[in-house]
Amino acid sequence: MHMSKTPRGLVNRTLYFVQTLTGEQKTEYIEEILDDYHFVKSQNYPKATVKKFYELFTKLVKKFGN
Numbered sequence: 001m002h003m004s005k006t007p008r009g010l011v012n013r014t015l016y017f018v019q020t021l022t023g024e025q026k027t028e029y030i031e032e033i034l035d036d037y038h039f040v041k042s043q044n045y046p047k048a049t050v051k052k053f054y055e056l057f058t059k060l061v062k063k064f065g066n
Contacts (some may be wrong), residue, residue, distance in 0.1 A: 011056050015063060030060045 018026055037053035 010052065011059055014056055015059060018060060018064060026064050030057070030065065033057050033060060 018029055021029060033053065034057055037050070037057050040053055041050050
């Protein structure tokens with residue numbers, strides 16, 4: 001049986017994807033995720049959705065931000 005090396009879950013798949021980007025692309029992507037977070041928070045999306053964007057943003061900054 002052939003197993004994919006692609007991680008499971010939105011956050012892990014996103015981290016895997018962002019590793020392939022250039023430095024400038026990583027910065028732009030992280031800024032877009034922050035914009036998305038602010039949007040879902042301002043539009044009163046469910047707390048689980050807001051939390052997912054927050055978690056994704058913080059993990060991206062911890063891994064790729066300076």
